[in-house]
Amino acid sequence: MGFTIEPADTQEIQPLREQYRREMDCQIIHDSLHARPGWTASFLIKSASRAIGYGSVAKGGPWSEMPAVFEFFLRPDFRLEAFEIFRAFLDECRATRMEVQSNDQLITVMLHTFARDITSEKILFRDHxxxxxxxxxxxxxxxxxxxxxxxxxxxxxxxxxxxxxxxxxxxxxxxxxxxxxxxxxxxxxxxxxxxxxxxxxxxxxxxxxxxxxxxxxxxxxxxxxxxxxxxxxxxxxxxxxxxxxxxxxxxxx
Missing domain, CATH: 3.40.630.30 (Gcn5-related N-acetyltransferase (GNAT))
Known part of the structure; x- marks a missing residue:
C-alpha cells in the first residue's frame, strides 16, 4: 500500500479526530492541546488521496524542548500497515519522545515498539x-x-x-x-x-x-x-x- 504523510492544520484532521474520540470513549488527557496556537504539529496520512489517519506532536509549553508524539490514529481498515506508517510518521515529524495514555491501544503498541525508557507519570481513573x-x-x-x-x-x-x-x-x-x-x-x-x-x-x-x-x-x-x-x-x-x-x-x- 502506498501512502503519504504531510503537514496539516487542525481543521484538516478534525473529521478523523472525531472518529478517534468516538473510538476512545473516555477522557482524552491531551485533547485540548489542539486548541492552543503553536502547541501542536499535526500530519495527515493519505492513501490514494484519501485521508486514512493522522498523527500529532506536542511542541509547545512543557514540550518545547522535547517534542512528543501524543496522538496517532488510523482508520481500522488500514491498521495492517500500522507499524510501517508509524515509522514513516516518526521520520516526518522529528519528535524525540512519546507521551500517551495506555487506554489508547494503537499508540500504546507503538510506544512499546519504538520507544525506550518507558515510565508511568500518572494513573487515570474513571467513575465507577x-x-x-x-x-x-x-x-x-x-x-x-x-x-x-x-x-x-x-x-x-x-x-x-x-x-x-x-x-x-x-x-x-x-x-x-x-x-x-x-x-x-x-x-x-x-x-x-x-x-x-x-x-x-x-x-x-x-x-x-x-x-x-x-x-x-x-x-x-x-x-x-x-x-x-x-x-x-x-x-x-x-x-x-x-x-x-x-x-x-x-x-x-
Missing part, C-alpha cells in the same frame, strides 16, 4: 460508583472571595471553585475542569496538611463528582503514579483505575 460518604463537621460549599487569600498558603489550586470546611475551618478546595473532550470533566482537589487522613479528601471528591454529573458531564480524575494517598482517596470516592500516562524516549531509525 456513586458513594454516600458522610463526615460529621464537614461541609462543601462554593468558594467565596474571602477564601482565595488563604489558597496559596494552604497549597490549594487558584482555580478551585469549591471548598470544604471542617469544624468551621477551611480544610480543602477543588473543582472540575471541562476543557477536555466532551462530556468529561477532570476532578481535582487538595486537603490542607493538618486535615489529612480524616477521610475529607474522599468526601470532597464525592461532592465534586456530584457537581460534575449535575452539570451533564462525566467525572474523571488522575494522580501521580507514586501518590498512594491520592490513589486511595479517589478509589474511596468511587473512581477505579483505567489507564496510565506513559512516556518514552524515541529511538533513531
Amino acid at each position: 460508583q456513586t458513594t454516600t460518604l458522610v463526615r460529621p463537621g464537614a461541609a462543601v460549599r462554593k468558594t467565596e472571595p474571602g477564601d482565595i487569600g488563604m489558597f496559596e498558603s494552604l497549597g490549594f489550586d487558584a482555580r478551585a471553585d469549591w471548598v470544604l470546611d471542617f469544624d468551621g475551618r477551611l480544610a480543602g478546595a477543588g473543582g472540575v475542569l471541562y476543557h477536555y473532550n466532551p462530556p468529561y470533566g477532570d476532578v481535582f482537589m487538595a486537603i490542607a496538611e493538618s486535615f489529612r487522613r480524616r477521610g475529607l479528601g474522599s468526601l470532597l471528591v464525592q461532592e465534586l463528582k456530584r457537581v460534575c454529573r449535575e452539570g451533564g458531564h462525566v467525572p474523571a480524575a488522575r494522580c501521580r503514579t507514586d501518590n498512594i494517598a491520592s490513589r486511595r482517596t479517589l478509589q474511596r470516592a468511587g473512581f477505579v483505575p483505567c489507564g496510565h500516562i506513559l512516556t518514552g524516549r524515541l529511538c533513531p531509525a
Whole structure:
C-alpha cells in the first residue's frame, strides 16, 4: 500500500479526530492541546488521496524542548500497515519522545515498539460508583472571595471553585475542569496538611463528582503514579483505575 504523510492544520484532521474520540470513549488527557496556537504539529496520512489517519506532536509549553508524539490514529481498515506508517510518521515529524495514555491501544503498541525508557507519570481513573460518604463537621460549599487569600498558603489550586470546611475551618478546595473532550470533566482537589487522613479528601471528591454529573458531564480524575494517598482517596470516592500516562524516549531509525 502506498501512502503519504504531510503537514496539516487542525481543521484538516478534525473529521478523523472525531472518529478517534468516538473510538476512545473516555477522557482524552491531551485533547485540548489542539486548541492552543503553536502547541501542536499535526500530519495527515493519505492513501490514494484519501485521508486514512493522522498523527500529532506536542511542541509547545512543557514540550518545547522535547517534542512528543501524543496522538496517532488510523482508520481500522488500514491498521495492517500500522507499524510501517508509524515509522514513516516518526521520520516526518522529528519528535524525540512519546507521551500517551495506555487506554489508547494503537499508540500504546507503538510506544512499546519504538520507544525506550518507558515510565508511568500518572494513573487515570474513571467513575465507577456513586458513594454516600458522610463526615460529621464537614461541609462543601462554593468558594467565596474571602477564601482565595488563604489558597496559596494552604497549597490549594487558584482555580478551585469549591471548598470544604471542617469544624468551621477551611480544610480543602477543588473543582472540575471541562476543557477536555466532551462530556468529561477532570476532578481535582487538595486537603490542607493538618486535615489529612480524616477521610475529607474522599468526601470532597464525592461532592465534586456530584457537581460534575449535575452539570451533564462525566467525572474523571488522575494522580501521580507514586501518590498512594491520592490513589486511595479517589478509589474511596468511587473512581477505579483505567489507564496510565506513559512516556518514552524515541529511538533513531
